[in-house]
Amino acid sequence: MTPKQRMLIEATTKRDEAEALLRTLLDAKATSERNLRDIGRDDMVKRVTGRSSLDRAVASAQRLLESFNRVLGDLRRELDEEDLKLLASLDAEPARA
Numbered sequence: 001m002t003p004k005q006r007m008l009i010e011a012t013t014k015r016d017e018a019e020a021l022l023r024t025l026l027d028a029k030a031t032s033e034r035n036l037r038d039i040g041r042d043d044m045v046k047r048v049t050g051r052s053s054l055d056r057a058v059a060s061a062q063r064l065l066e067s068f069n070r071v072l073g074d075l076r077r078e079l080d081e082e083d084l085k086l087l088a089s090l091d092a093e094p095a096r097a
Helices: 003-038 044-049 053-077 081-092
Strands: none
């Protein structure tokens, strides 16, 4: 396996992990907001800063995911046929969560 192929595999794996993290954070945010609403409380951090801690974490995970997608896009433009086949097989695998 070439260094470029290892980089592709690692970047794809990390991108998949970032996607899973984002989904988890979005679920946690929805649960937190529902729980606060159910008990009639406000998010104190959000009241003071305008954004909850989970809002900030979601935004950070989204930026991370965008970065991985840019890296993978850059790598795809520089790939040979063998690399493209490897990448296609990685994209076809179910996401690791």
